[in-house]
Amino acid sequence: MGSMRVAVVGATGAVGREMIRILEEREFPLDELILFASARSEGKRLSFRGESHPVRGLDDGWFKGVDLALVSAGSGIARKIIPRAAAGGTVSVDNSSAFRMDPSVPLVVPEINPDALGGHRGIVANGNCTAITALMPLAPLHRAFGLRSLVTSSYQSVSGAGMKGIRELAEQVEKLHGQEETLGYPDAAALPVGDVFPRTIAFNVIPMCEEFDPGGTGFTTEELKMGGEIRKVLGLPDLAVAATAVRVPVAVGHGVSVYGRFEARVTAEGARETLESASGVRVVDDPSAGAFPTPLDAAGLDDVLVGRIRQPEDDPHALMLFAVGDNLRKGAALNAVQIAELLARPAASA
Numbered sequence: 001m002g003s004m005r006v007a008v009v010g011a012t013g014a015v016g017r018e019m020i021r022i023l024e025e026r027e028f029p030l031d032e033l034i035l036f037a038s039a040r041s042e043g044k045r046l047s048f049r050g051e052s053h054p055v056r057g058l059d060d061g062w063f064k065g066v067d068l069a070l071v072s073a074g075s076g077i078a079r080k081i082i083p084r085a086a087a088g089g090t091v092s093v094d095n096s097s098a099f100r101m102d103p104s105v106p107l108v109v110p111e112i113n114p115d116a117l118g119g120h121r122g123i124v125a126n127g128n129c130t131a132i133t134a135l136m137p138l139a140p141l142h143r144a145f146g147l148r149s150l151v152t153s154s155y156q157s158v159s160g161a162g163m164k165g166i167r168e169l170a171e172q173v174e175k176l177h178g179q180e181e182t183l184g185y186p187d188a189a190a191l192p193v194g195d196v197f198p199r200t201i202a203f204n205v206i207p208m209c210e211e212f213d214p215g216g217t218g219f220t221t222e223e224l225k226m227g228g229e230i231r232k233v234l235g236l237p238d239l240a241v242a243a244t245a246v247r248v249p250v251a252v253g254h255g256v257s258v259y260g261r262f263e264a265r266v267t268a269e270g271a272r273e274t275l276e277s278a279s280g281v282r283v284v285d286d287p288s289a290g291a292f293p294t295p296l297d298a299a300g301l302d303d304v305l306v307g308r309i310r311q312p313e314d315d316p317h318a319l320m321l322f323a324v325g326d327n328l329r330k331g332a333a334l335n336a337v338q339i340a341e342l343l344a345r346p347a348a349s350a
């Protein structure tokens with residue numbers, strides 16, 4: 001692509017705002033930035049490279065003249081607007097789950113499977129934030145030791161549910177301020193419950209993200225995405241994956257506890273060495289110095305932090321670790337901009 005017009009769709013959202021920031025930070029080679037959101041946001045202005053840009057509502061011809069669209073407005077909107085944009089010649093990188101499992105759409109994590117981008121047909125899917133956080137350490141470990149099965153438990157921040165998730169946690173913390181001591185015997189009827197999370201999220205954890213699988217498996221849709229996306233990105237269609245997803249009262253940063261079994265024998269030290277040379281991963285793992293990663297350590301960073309690397313007793317093929325990534329950056333906006341950087345290279349843009 002030569003002179004490039006880039007659109008951010010969902011520019012006012014938690015991910016969209018981060019995209020604008022990352023395009024600026026990484027000096028993405030664009031000539032014009034066009035910002036879209038819902039009609040509610042028309043008239044708002046957002047800053048990019050020191051200039052204020054208007055936010056526009058989407059209309060039928062929004063994609064005309066747009067070379068590349070970073071779309072982050074939910075799967076319903078993605079399904080409605082992206083295929084038409086692709087037919088009109090606009091390449092979209094979509095953050096929603098709408099196209100991730102479509103066999104004709106590449107699902108790309110640039111450090112892991114950049115070659116998948118080669119065959120795109122105008123739509124590229126960006127992965128789920130928790131799947132990307134888990135994949136960043138798992139891909140190099142898979143290359144070194146051969147991943148065979150996986151059990152994960154994720155601790156997902158409220159920003160995973162967008163701006164409204166952050167607002168709901170903040171409101172509930174405010175409402176319960178001063179009542180912390182009574183929470184040992186809570187008055188269930190008086191606990192605040194909002195529109196985003198099915199229970200009180202302040203001072204609590206909720207063992208479900210998104211919704212329960214309509215297929216009746218007992219898993220949530222968020223948990224099913226983990227298996228599907230990890231299999232697709234690693235090219236392991238038969239990988240056994242069992243995921244649990246829990247919402248925690250953290251603003252930004254998803255943590256994932258990983259238990260993996262490998263074909264080859266593996267040691268904690270060998271895994272640490274492998275991860276120390278992996279791009280986009282930072283090992284924070286020194287029990288003797290009390291070093292381990294937390295969401296507040298990962299917030300605002302590009303790297304996924306990995307610690308608590310250890311081996312369960314009596315299983316030389318198994319490994320456990322705790323990975324934490326900024327769900328708005330590597331889990332969403334950064335990964336999308338990295339894909340856009342690959343697309344902007346002439347050889348990959350066909």
Ligand SMILES: NC(=O)c1ccc[n+]([C@@H]2O[C@H](COP(=O)([O-])OP(=O)(O)OC[C@H]3O[C@@H](n4cnc5c(N)ncnc54)[C@H](OP(=O)(O)O)[C@@H]3O)[C@@H](O)[C@H]2O)c1
Nearest residue numbers: 010012013014015037038041073074095096160162163332
């Ligand atoms: N948050 C994460 O950690 C994360 C990570 C990976 C992927 N994702 C995915 O990224 C997408 C956006 O997530 P988010 O967390 O940024 O959500 P969000 O904070 O709720 O933002 C949603 C964005 O979509 C816009 N939008 C809503 N309805 C629209 C419409 N009819 N037409 C045009 N724009 C519309 C909103 O505009 P208004 O402000 O005008 O309403 C806002 O800019 C979702 O598909 C989500 O699953 C999120």
